[in-house]
Amino acid sequence: MKKFLLVMAALLFLNSAAFSSPAPFQSGYAGVIGEMPLSGRNNAVRPLSDYEPALAGTVYDTPVVVLGSENAKNTCFIAAGTHGNEIAGILAGYWIAENCTVENGRLVLLPRVNASGLLRIEDKEIAQRIITLAGREFHYGSRLTDWRFEVAEDPLNFIPPQAPADFAPLAGKEARNINRNYPGSPSASMTSRVAFAVTKLLLEIQPVLAIDLHEASLKSSLAWSIITRKEFLDEAAMAVLDVEDQTGVSFHLEDSREEFSGYSHWEWGKLGIHAFLVETLNPAQPDDDPEIDQLNNRVSPLALRVFVHLKAVENLIASRNLTLDDSETIQVTGFPRTIDGVLSWLHGNVHE
Amino acid sequence: MHMKNFSTIGRIGALLVIALFAIAGASAQTAQTANTVPAALAGTFLKPGFITSAGQTSDAAIVKVLANTKLKLGFDYDIMAKPEAVAGAKTLVLVLGASNKGLGSAGLSFEQEMERVKKVITAAQKAGAKIISMHTGGSSRRGELSNAIIELCIPVSSVVIVVEEGNKDGFFTELCAKHSIPLQVVPSIAEAGNVLKVLMAP
Numbered sequence: 420m421k422k423f424l425l426v427m428a429a430l431l432f433l434n435s436a437a438f439s440s441p442a443p444f445q446s447g448y449a450g451v452i453g454e455m456p457l458s459g460r461n462n463a464v465r466p467l468s469d470y471e472p473a474l475a476g477t478v479y480d481t482p483v484v485v486l487g488s489e490n491a492k493n494t495c496f497i498a499a500g501t502h503g504n505e506i507a508g509i510l511a512g513y514w515i516a517e518n519c520t521v522e523n524g525r526l527v528l529l530p531r532v533n534a535s536g537l538l539r540i541e542d543k544e545i546a547q548r549i550i551t552l553a554g555r556e557f558h559y560g561s562r563l564t565d566w567r568f569e570v571a572e573d574p575l576n577f578i579p580p581q582a583p584a585d586f587a588p589l590a591g592k593e594a595r596n597i598n599r600n601y602p603g604s605p606s607a608s609m610t611s612r613v614a615f616a617v618t619k620l621l622l623e624i625q626p627v628l629a630i631d632l633h634e635a636s637l638k639s640s641l642a643w644s645i646i647t648r649k650e651f652l653d654e655a656a657m658a659v660l661d662v663e664d665q666t667g668v669s670f671h672l673e674d675s676r677e678e679f680s681g682y683s684h685w686e687w688g689k690l691g692i693h694a695f696l697v698e699t700l701n702p703a704q705p706d707d708d709p710e711i712d713q714l715n716n717r718v719s720p721l722a723l724r725v726f727v728h729l730k731a732v733e734n735l736i737a738s739r740n741l742t743l744d745d746s747e748t749i750q751v752t753g754f755p756r757t758i759d760g761v762l763s764w765l766h767g768n769v770h771e
Numbered sequence: 772m773h774m775k776n777f778s779t780i781g782r783i784g785a786l787l788v789i790a791l792f793a794i795a796g797a798s799a800q801t802a803q804t805a806n807t808v809p810a811a812l813a814g815t816f817l818k819p820g821f822i823t824s825a826g827q828t829s830d831a832a833i834v835k836v837l838a839n840t841k842l843k844l845g846f847d848y849d850i851m852a853k854p855e856a857v858a859g860a861k862t863l864v865l866v867l868g869a870s871n872k873g874l875g876s877a878g879l880s881f882e883q884e885m886e887r888v889k890k891v892i893t894a895a896q897k898a899g900a901k902i903i904s905m906h907t908g909g910s911s912r913r914g915e916l917s918n919a920i921i922e923l924c925i926p927v928s929s930v931v932i933v934v935e936e937g938n939k940d941g942f943f944t945e946l947c948a949k950h951s952i953p954l955q956v957v958p959s960i961a962e963a964g965n966v967l968k969v970l971m972a973p
């Protein structure tokens with residue numbers, strides 16, 4: 420088996436040009452737009468490459484959706500799809516793009532931060548996986564960014580850019596994990612440039628709140644949790660209680676520290692942004708087992724995960740609003756009232 | 772607002788309960804509510820109250836927000852309280868759960884945290900305070916370290932409140948039975964708060 424893999428790897432290496440050419444998309448931006456329902460009520464969609472030109476036209480470029488007023492005082496930033504296999508967050512982002520209206524303030528949304536992970540390029544021998552939802556093709560993608568167009572091979576090991584001196588090195592492939600690369604750099608890998616573009620976007624829009632939607636495996640202590648820096652725990656705690664009230668799901672809280680170097684919420688928090696990492700439970704992780712039925716899984720069905728993500732976003736906004744001036748709160752309508760609304764949406768029926 | 776969501780909560784709650792039972796079997800104790808708090812315990816815990824963690828779990832922040840912001844119970848709070856801080860309290864709430872992340876950010880080793888909790892318990896007992904242990908973090912707060920913390924705190928508690936997801940294996944049921952400590956197993960964090968409210972003297 421090992422020998423076979425080595426031969427395969429060698430063949431892939433020799434034929435890397437041929438292997439990459441039949442890719443169904445070369446622009447990450449177009450790939451995400453192709454599967455994202457947009458209601459037309461949104462103010463604007465622009466490419467992330469506006470903030471880092473090196474991403475333009477590559478698999479790493481991705482749409483930035485802006486809802487609400489460009490002149491609003493307060494902005495909420497929402498990221499999803501940093502890990503392309505954590506699909507509930509991506510679908511929650513698509514729900515927001517399709518169904519939410521911003522009545523006051525502004526919402527800036529990246530539904531697939533890792534656009535290149537739309538395809539399963541991580542496990543080179545596994546075909547890409549598509550889940551058909553409401554007649555639309557939705558990609559169960561990969562955790563890491565696309566290795567085929569990176570500037571260099573993965574290093575032997577990887578240390579996040581602002582990690583402390585005693586940080587234990589990560590596996591080399593984590594160099595292609597956007598969520599270990601913040602704040603990113605314009606002169607490093609393509610993955611690092613994606614992180615850099617997000618950081619530049621944040622510096623421009625100055626959000627008062629940032630939420631990064633993820634999923635974790637049953638074995639991970641992070642499943643069903645909200646993780647944030649110590650200074651924002653109370654804000655998260657309020658949201659945890661309201662999410663439980665509205666969904667029946669009880670999150671636990673984790674407070675963050677240097678061990679989270681390179682993670683979105685940790686590094687964004689250094690910019691003064693109230694930043695939260697939200698994790699639901701994806702029953703197919705950590706191996707992305709294709710045999711797991713995402714829609715009907717008994718322990719953690721997709722509709723529940725999407726519903727809980729949306730309620731987490733809604734309640735984190737409500738929690739953040741408590742310390743904003745009344746006239747400057749962020750008001751978003753169109754979140755689902757019940758899980759049935761999400762179920763209908765996933766199955767293509769008319770929803771609430 | 773609450774009424775609107777009621778059917779959803781019931782449905783998802785039922786779904787989760789079914790799912791949990793499918794994994795765990797039916798060894799855990801049936802969930803109770805604030806209405807089932809024994810009369811002998813209701814209203815017997817005096818103010819001032821103090822909330823701290825046992826194990827540095829950030830879930831203590833949830834209990835604090837629930838008790839103080841939502842239920843207006845007016846507890847003092849310090850996730851890593853020193854023994855002196857709890858000496859004036861008549862009720863000590865320990866939020867149970869070891870979190871490596873929490874311990875790391877507090878700059879404490881697990882052994883140091885065990886020592887701190889022991890000293891806090893001793894200080895509370897000396898001051899004549901009664902102890903309520905709460906566990907809200909579910910199965911992710913049931914690892915080896917969490918279990919050691921739980922085993923330390925249960926025997927000194929006057930009552931234990933556990934959100935049922937953390938008692939799927941009946942760990943709390945057995946431990947409380949062994950030490951004859953009253954146990955309230957509740958379906959949600961919110962209900963844990965309601966139990967706490969009923970326990971507190973008005």
Ligand SMILES: [Zn+2]
Pocket residue numbers: 501502505633634
């Ligand atoms: Zn993730």
